[in-house]
Amino acid sequence: MKGPSPRGPELGPIGDEILFENDRVRIWGVKLDPGERQAWHKHDLPYVIVPMTKGKNIMYFEDGREKETNETVGGVLWREAGAPHELLNVSDWQYRNVLIEIK
Template identity: 35%
Template sequence: MLTTENARAHWPQELQADLEANRFNGCVGSVLVSETDRVRVWHLRLPPGKRCAFHRHVLDYFWTCHTYGSARGYFEDGRIVDVNHFPGDTKHLHYGAGEYLVHSVENIGDTELLFTTVEFKQSANAPLPVPDGIRLQAA
């Protein structure tokens, strides 16, 4: 029987360790640029060859890409999916009570990827905590 653990057996140990360490990571971007009682607005900046840490989505949200580029998504169930992005590329996602998505995104192209993600805090699941250090700091 195929389980999510053996579906990831071919992943490098570093990737498997990052998944285990960040299974409940609520930081869905590089920096939390704005937060109200209704939304969290994130920026995710990925230079070529870099990958963000695994993180968990529990809130309804959408993301928009601002640049051209290629990304590889690594998913908790073992899937690896390559996607080409373009400015304005947008996807909306919804999670019911108890539903979630754990994944990581790697920039496999030669241009920087920049995304904005907007999470809706009034979703079926409670927002995950985020550390103060991830919030935008005035220069």
């Protein structure tokens, strides 16, 4: 189902698992099957996304904005900390990335 899901009072984690963390970075693994959503969450730190697969997703923001993403393997995306959002995988393949938060 396209469109944002209802946001509850609690925000979810940034990713599925923390792969590494020290005093400078926190590195998450993110995996979304086709049609799966990443729970509403908020980035309090700037971050880099390194796609491990192609990505065809829609970001839904709390203020009603939507942003389509088309990520490529070998690409890198920089994002600033920001508003709560969720991510929907609108492709027919599993999407994976490594997300690096800069402390």
